[in-house]
Amino acid sequence: MSVSGHAGGTGGRRAASIRDVASAAGVSHQTVSRVINGHPSVRASTRARVEAAIADLGFRRSATAHALARGRSESVTVLTPNTVHHGYAAALQGIEEAARAASYMVGISVLDSDREPVVREALARAAGTGGGVIVIAYDRPGVRALELAPAGMPLVAAVETPAEPPPAGSPWVWTDDREAAREVTRHLLGLGHRTVHYVAIPSTTRTGGGAQRAAGWRAALTAAGAPVPEPVAGGWGPAEGYTAGRELARDPAVTAVLCGNDALALGLLRAFAEAGRDVPGEVSVAGFDDAPHAAFLTPSLTTVRLDFAGLGRACFALLHGLLQQGEPVAPHPVAAPRLILRESTGPRRG
Amino acid sequence: MSVSGHAGGTGGRRAASIRDVASAAGVSHQTVSRVINGHPSVRASTRARVEAAIADLGFRRSATAHALARGRSESVTVLTPNTVHHGYAAALQGIEEAARAASYMVGISVLDSDREPVVREALARAAGTGGGVIVIAYDRPGVRALELAPAGMPLVAAVETPAEPPPAGSPWVWTDDREAAREVTRHLLGLGHRTVHYVAIPSTTRTGGGAQRAAGWRAALTAAGAPVPEPVAGGWGPAEGYTAGRELARDPAVTAVLCGNDALALGLLRAFAEAGRDVPGEVSVAGFDDAPHAAFLTPSLTTVRLDFAGLGRACFALLHGLLQQGEPVAPHPVAAPRLILRESTGPRRG
DNA sequence: CTGAAAGCGCTTACAG
């Protein structure tokens, strides 16, 4: 064995190809292809020679050529409205983790508009990679992408809890945030609060209001015979939570608030602190997600832990299966949400 | 014009190729190639016919075939230790934004080990895409990737403020966090604090301690003739900040603490609150980054705003230039950090 | 200004 072919090379000479390996091993490039693809019908001694040549030359199969010849690449493109908010970032982390373990490349493509040409362009670019696609479809751009995706495209989606059972064969996954919202709302009612106000994250549906999280909240109130206040329009971040908090702090009837996510809750807590409204003494506050900051706020935040990283891993697993077998897979929920009780919720006083 | 070739198609028939366009337009596929590449020497009428056929068939150039033929693809792979912590997530956001505007695909590859085979594998996979590479090199895995990258690889790095002027032609960018650390430390000293304690983020260097941020902090203390306390080992997240905070809260001599990032500061504030140490009454606390939560904590957090999204955009711009012209580019700092004064820092009392 | 030929590095039938 020579010591020449240092993997990674000096950038000077071009990378070894399948033919270089073939001539080094004294076989045809076709046989090399069989070896690198683990094809069974290769004599052991031949295989050994080829493998030695591969190691010697530091050969790596060109993913590009492989993709062109096969018409399919080992990669996945994630279509997501953003990469920074907790749930999205964590889902992306889970996808990358699973993809890396399977030696898939992962591409990201931020989809921040639901205009048809924009969505079509994003889909076409994703399709152009020859890999699979994972759509994070919690908002209109994502839902639009699902609607506009061509039929044959290998595609998996993370969606909100479907209002009704999805069509069989829809490759969808979700966490049951409707049930989670119901649970946290019941917790609040159980503490003696007459009702629970809701600060909404932006929603998929035309009707607005945080869709399934709002639906679960509403269901719990209704089941308990509690009045259902108008949801307060929120957003994704602390600034919107702060705005909502200033509004709610003015109303002395408000004793319990559920926020559509922990970032909103952070801003809301700040607004309550400024207004001199004690949490949880006067008002209980709960969030959603169990984002990294939730446990360390003062007061620490009662919230619902959602396993977005697990959701991301499930998305990839589903897509991987779909890419291998081509068979449609059953939609299914993943990783049950869990209520985390902390300091920000307490019994109603007075 | 027929209405058949609906872009995106029905997944049924395969995508139109350059030859399909050619025969539809009555030219050779070579001429189609000229048109899609904006080659000047094509008769206007020919160009028009080809463009009509392209629109009609919904033709899109195969990125894969293009990459194979050219030996280079229009994509960038980001090598980063993680995708979720604020600075990394924001840098990634900036990269994606700039890349999308230039019609580049962006891939991500998390590099969480500095073991040589792991780093080589990540580099090889990135190189295999035929695109450029951006390394986020704030820690050992990233620095190792820079060391092991083959010479010819089109590569740009986001690095810590270099201790000495980097070799000319190093395609590096950074924010001047050393100067930023100096500035916030001076602010604290100016409030009357005898010294400033430092909770470190993990560092690149063997010596540990947050490298350039620590260096700036130390420089400011030394310049002021203040004692230099041993830095407290922190980490990336609130949990580590909490641990450090419990330790520092025990020492009554501690009146000012600088945290290597805002997530650490969050945990530290919690620890101080639990210990009954008033901020900023008894102790001043400052952070780094101006992460989204900083402005909404109680007390709100004095910090240094670092423009990571701008850093990400600068990385892509540099790489894009490098990919086009092949000329080496000068290393340079981007977006000056800015001190943001909030409630968590105040004059020393007693 | 335009076309015929060869090639990028693989894989997929088809022979033997």
Next chain:
DNA sequence: CTGAAAGCGCTTACAG
């Protein structure tokens, strides 16, 4: 078990 041929969809010289 192994090789010669054709092809994936583009681009790059080379002719004309």
